[in-house]
Amino acid sequence: MPIEIVKERNSKFDKKDWSYVLKQKNKAFGFIFLSEKNYTLGWDGKIDFSKLEDIALQKVKSLFSLEVPVKTIAIKPNVKSYIGYSSKDKSGLLEFDYNKKTQSELLMYDFLLKNSNIINFARYDIDSGNFNYTFTAENNENADVKKSGYSEITIKQPYSQSFTSSLFNWILETHRDSKRLQDINVEEVTKQIKDIVRI
Numbered sequence: 001m002p003i004e005i006v007k008e009r010n011s012k013f014d015k016k017d018w019s020y021v022l023k024q025k026n027k028a029f030g031f032i033f034l035s036e037k038n039y040t041l042g043w044d045g046k047i048d049f050s051k052l053e054d055i056a057l058q059k060v061k062s063l064f065s066l067e068v069p070v071k072t073i074a075i076k077p078n079v080k081s082y083i084g085y086s087s088k089d090k091s092g093l094l095e096f097d098y099n100k101k102t103q104s105e106l107l108m109y110d111f112l113l114k115n116s117n118i119i120n121f122a123r124y125d126i127d128s129g130n131f132n133y134t135f136t137a138e139n140n141e142n143a144d145v146k147k148s149g150y151s152e153i154t155i156k157q158p159y160s161q162s163f164t165s166s167l168f169n170w171i172l173e174t175h176r177d178s179k180r181l182q183d184i185n186v187e188e189v190t191k192q193i194k195d196i197v198r199i
Contacts, residue, residue, distance in 0.1 A: 003189055005032075005196070020196055022189075029181060030171065032196060038156050039197045041167075045153035045174040046140040049116035056081075056124040056135045060155060063167040064133070078127040083109070086144055087118040117141055133157040140176070151176065163197055165190040 004023040022030040030043035047055055079098040096109045123136040140151040168190050172181050
């Protein structure tokens with residue numbers, strides 16, 4: 001099934017930047033935001049936050065197309081995470097640098113991963129020199145997020161990491177309205193998006 005990609009100015013950001021809205025049957029299901037050095041894909045999604053770290057650091061990485069061989073990517077990339085959380089007892093934001101963590105930060109990070117239902121959102125910044133991306137996700141299972149009826153997932157990456165059909169398939173799989181999107185032609189839409197993000 002064909003989709004429509006509508007180009008528009010993104011008033012929330014720099015006036016020079018463009019965004020594209022992905023629509024099926026006149027109903028939006030995602031967006032692409034273009035900035036000077038990166039492009040961002042976003043959609044109303046749902047992931048299993050009990051597997052948050054594996055998804056952010058392993059699954060997402062496996063969806064990219066790289067212009068350098070995988071073996072040249074740094075084994076230990078620079079990773080920073082930002083996790084917002086809220087419960088009846090506490091709320092806050094944990095900033096966690098994998099390379100500069102303290103014992104108390106590590107304990108809190110482990111606690112949040114084991115009690116993922118209190119996480120509102122998470123952001124992971126990964127930088128391996130010639131390979132980097134930012135992954136953010138709102139937790140559909142968190143009480144505060146549920147009230148909004150929307151849980152956004154975004155992936156930002158540089159133009160050197162081209163868009164792939166694997167990534168688009170994962171967007172469709174994790175979309176909260178995935179059943180409605182089953183008939184989309186993945187290869188056709190992947191080509192459309194590649195044409196948009198090609199610099």
